[in-house]
Amino acid sequence: MADPFDLLRALAALGVPFALYGTSGLALLHPHVRRALPDAERDLDIVLVPGIEHLRAVVRFAEAHSAAVTCWGTPFDHSWTERELAGKYYVRAVFSGPEWETQLDVTFECDWLDSREAIARATVIEGVPVLCEEDLWFSKLTKNAEGGQKLAARLALTIPADALARLASIRP
Numbered sequence: 001m002a003d004p005f006d007l008l009r010a011l012a013a014l015g016v017p018f019a020l021y022g023t024s025g026l027a028l029l030h031p032h033v034r035r036a037l038p039d040a041e042r043d044l045d046i047v048l049v050p051g052i053e054h055l056r057a058v059v060r061f062a063e064a065h066s067a068a069v070t071c072w073g074t075p076f077d078h079s080w081t082e083r084e085l086a087g088k089y090y091v092r093a094v095f096s097g098p099e100w101e102t103q104l105d106v107t108f109e110c111d112w113l114d115s116r117e118a119i120a121r122a123t124v125i126e127g128v129p130v131l132c133e134e135d136l137w138f139s140k141l142t143k144n145a146e147g148g149q150k151l152a153a154r155l156a157l158t159i160p161a162d163a164l165a166r167l168a169s170i171r172p
Contacts, residue, residue, distance in 0.1 A: 004041040004102040007065075007095065009127040016057045017049035018106075019115075019122035019129045025136045026157070028125045033155055047107040047115045047131070047139075052082045055091065055108045062093035062104065069093045085109075112142040137163035142170070 005028070008020060020028065022045035027034040034040065048054045059076050062069050069076040071091045085108070093104040107115070113135060122129040131139065137159045140148040145167065152159050 002099050004044060004100050005126060005128055007100050007102065007104065008044065008046070011046075011058065011061055012124075012127060012129060014057065014061060016054055016061070017119055018046040018054070018058070019119045019131045021045050021047055021131045021136050021139050023140075023151070025130045026140075026151075026155075028128060028130050029123075029133060029136070030155070030157060033157070036155060041102060043103050043105070045105045045107070047110055047113065047118065049116050049119055050108070050110075052085070052108075055085070055106065058104075058106050059091065059093070062095070065095060065099055066097045067093040067095045067104070113139055134160045134162045134166075138166045141167045145171075 011018065019025075022043070023033075023037060023040045024044045027037060027040040046058075048058065056078065059069050059078070069091055071080075071085070071088050076091055087109070089109045089111075090105050090107045093106065095102050095104065118131055118135045119129065121132045121135060123132055124130070130136070137148065137152075140151075141159070141163060149159065151157075
């Protein structure tokens with residue numbers, strides 16, 4: 001079976017504008033995290049530049065590789081419009097074949113981060129665009145501040161001060 005990050009390299013080669021985030025993003029930014037959390041490769045989270053065409057490109061890619069693609073448990077319908085998808089935020093592609101055994105969560109609506117700007121700041125690591133560390137941590141802490149801080153402590157990672165300041169600016 002191929003390296004799950006090969007899936008993202010193949011997607012990047014198609015020119016789809018995305019960046020990896022979450023624990024799998026940390027795994028590429030910090031090699032010791034990849035060794036400490038091998039399951040980080042089984043749940044890949046990406047954020048897309050807004051636009052239905054980018055989402056459809058990812059869905060076509062996933063389906064071409066025999067992934068089951070759903071939006072909130074419903075099989076993805078190619079006739080859905082941006083308006084029909086509004087407020088749904090992400091689709092999930094589950095790859096369970098000879099190439100990859102992983103889940104890809106694709107955020108196409110992002111209310112916690114300006115995805116266009118964040119993707120422009122992304123760093124390419126091993127052929128995969130990854131949110132910069134500040135954006136990655138801000139995203140992680142926005143979803144679960146306590147869990148993110150515990151993960152940082154457990155893995156001996158330092159959360160960038162700018163990410164903490166951004167979080168404080170949106171929290172009372």
